[in-house]
Amino acid sequence: MNENSSFLVLFLAPVKEYLADDQVSEILINGPSQIYIERNGKLEETPARFANEAQLKAAAVNIAKSVDRQLDEMHPDLDARLPDGSRVHATIPPISRCGTILSIRKFKKEMLTIDRLEQFGSIPHEGVLLLNAIVKLRKNTIVSGGTSSGKTSVLNALSGLIPENDRILVLEDASELQLQQKHCVYFETRKPDKNGQGEFSIRDLVIASLRLRPDRLVIGEIRGGEALDLLQAMNTGHSGSMSTIHANSPLDALSRMETCAILSGANLPLTAIRMQVASAINCVVHTMRLPDGSRKIVEIAEVLPLENGEYRLRSLMRWETRSVAPDGTVTGGFLLGECPTFRDDAELLHLELPEYR
Template structure:
């Protein structure tokens, strides 16, 4: 279909204040544009052919509707890749031109209330259905535009479902349940796309319903199956450069909201010090996610995030050792993702040490210590 026609239809629908056009709206716009075929069947077919490019994510919508797809990445108009849990695989879907792809990205951003143009050439925003959109335009994207979409599933997986799809084994399943029950603070770590959010949702769904969970995130992703979850989302500056609310500020606000557990969706900066402070003031059972290659990298990653905030290294180590207990590390294997390590973090003299309690289906050196911690909390 001609892009010019699509452009005119979008303009007409926008003029009529139709944000989510239905088939009848598209048919009316075609008729107003003098593009309506004389017969009913032809009009219906034409409306159906243009509808995907006027609603949702256009030709990418089918991937977002696929329950197996977690990510859709577009590396310019001729290369569309998807991740169905086995790593990225290229599809046969292509766009007619860079302008067509740009129009889609701009439309999706506008639907979420954000600007994407030459003055604001990138955007990171949550769409109405929960999908996370990141887009960046040329010339910053040399062969772009580049578009990344991360799907949002409305239902959190149960831990036993993660056992069925080989993300966790039965022994790890029982350990994770006991960690939540014991209110041990934990971090879920791993690389991009390893399933950190999925596992966090599953573990938080095990929290007793009488407890109040407050989740702090840059962009809302966590949606555990739990009756008492409050989500706080950071805010960027407006066009005047004002109004920014960062994660650190939201963690401070969460402390005043009578939380039983505070969760930071993804620790990316100095807000990690606020989380550590919260966990050190009687708020047990808190958690967060963190990008790491291995569980052993956690101390260095926390230092890299927290030290620029002015916290002395010895003081930071003391906070980490008293606040955090368990690291659950995810990685990729063969045809999917799985929990590779469950480790303890503790202070040894002046340094932090990470010791595996369970890894690759086997008990490791810190197993006895983890079992003792769980028994002490009747878990």
């Protein structure tokens, strides 16, 4: 049993085998008698069972207590990071209808690097060259994709391309990122306590971090009003910053940024927000989990200036799926798109780019 899983095993004996298995990244408990795991990127149903709903609920309540949080009728939902680094999300009836729902995302001891992503076939060598140029040229970048598509992993890999002499501030809701550089300062948000006090949000962190002389901000994920603060930071000299956002396509990523910026409550007209988005974000890197469970960088796109108030993207590289076999096996390939607008800048810095025709 590894050290990471020992804490949860106290409460979750029926799934201890999966807690100990490093191949398992997630455990999804849908009531006492339906338990799935994600192993090597694929979901599998398991024979594991809790004795009954009461046993499962007690486990969830105890996990909540162990991190000084409440899970009861009045607080039927828990999102917590445990001391071992794993993330737990729990929901109890009547919010969840089939009993207590518990999902556990285990802490990754090792984050992926760009080289590993290339070895896995998640990105071709040309894609690595593009990303390297994007980071070295200090393009502000958003990694987009669905839940568990590999956004955080790609953000971590991208951050690995930041030069050693930049001062990097890492802001996260729950720490996951593990940068390779020495000059990194990590921050984490704090949820309100039982009395609803003491919250320190990602927005608070963005604002505070700007006073700490960052060369680059790396923000785990944009979910709300902090988008506006990040856009402003990106537009005012903190270039080369990066984050992730939940979105279905690179274009959707831009509209999500817009929606999040609107959530900030600042009373800016939509056109002003759009202009901020289009000028602050230079590149979008889109990730996807394919039907065979593999994760890929399916598009790298550059954000061009607005045209008639609409976003425009230039696709530099994308993955094309040609067929999906009945067993889910995917065949396809990566295609180069249009030449980046930053080709000359890359050349000046002797950064190699793919051969565009």
